[in-house]
Amino acid sequence: MAKVKYHYDSETLSYKKIERKRRTVFTKFFGSVVAFGLAMILGYVVLSRFFETPGEKVLKREYEFLKLNYASLEKKQAEFEHVLEDLQVRDNNIYRTFFELNPIPEEQRTAGFGGVNRYKSLQGFEDSKLVTDITENMDILSKQLYIQSKSLDEIVKLAKNKEELLAAIPAIQPVKNEDLTRMASGYGWRTDPFLKTRKKHYGMDFTAPRGTPVFATGPGKVTRADQSASGFGKHIRIDHGFGYTSLYAHLSKYNVRKGQKVKRGDLIGFVGNTGRSQAPHLHYEIRKNKERINPINFYYGNLSPKEFEAMQKAAQIEGQSLD
Incomplete structure (x- = not known):
């Protein structure tokens, strides 16, 4: 219950009840709410600068985990590229030579992707370059694997005929x-x-x-x-x-x-x-x-x-x- 306030009237030598205007009450109330809100916002800004919320801590941990995974992915990608490179060399210099096939040109194996920007959706973020580079390298690696797979399919097909070929080609001296x-x-x-x-x-x-x-x-x-x-x-x-x-x-x-x-x-x-x-x-x-x-x-x-x-x-x- 709201307190009733009085003031002393010296002319009538009596106490009179103080009537509070609704507008004044509302103004004071609204001012208090605004001041409280500003104080809360200011406090949040100050606290968030020096202290992390539980949600922010979770997001930060996830971010660090992703960065660590990207680093691991880069390492694995480099290992895959090394293995693929070795297979490509063997393919050109041994397998394809053995079956008398022309080697696959280096520019065909390592060609990138022209035309529109395929990675536009990955740009504009803090680590866009990291993500874009890895994605682009993975795309190129996938293309190289596809080319190599097709080459091996061709060689497997020829290998099935190799026994028949070896039985057919000239293989002895014509005179004893x-x-x-x-x-x-x-x-x-x-x-x-x-x-x-x-x-x-x-x-x-x-x-x-x-x-x-x-x-x-x-x-x-x-x-x-x-x-x-x-x-x-x-x-x-x-x-x-x-x-x-x-x-x-x-x-x-x-x-x-x-x-x-x-x-x-x-x-x-x-x-x-x-x-x-x-x-x-x-x-x-x-x-x-x-x-x-x-x-x-x-x-x-x-x-x-x-x-x-x-x-x-x-x-x-x-x-x-x-x-």
């Missing part, structure tokens, strides 16, 4: 060692026996007596058995598949015909001296996708390491070829 007089000339620059000038020799010459058996070095189909090609005389060509073909030149006679299928080791003809030849021998070539390659790498099927080493040394001598 016991029948050889010598390995006369290897692949590379040699002296032409007729022009006496250096000329690229695209096969290997095996000297042997006329009539020495010549064997198919891999399974396939005979595509030619004639003497219409310039310089080769009587010769045979076999298509082994997978882009590989073998050629046997300067024969004395054939033991196969065009269109015939042969197996590795089948007798296909006999050593001779037909065509552009200086002495009885077999000129042997291997072609991959129509490009002539060194046959020295295709004798793993029937030569011992010692025999192969001896053949390599003989093939490297820059003497005179026989054709």
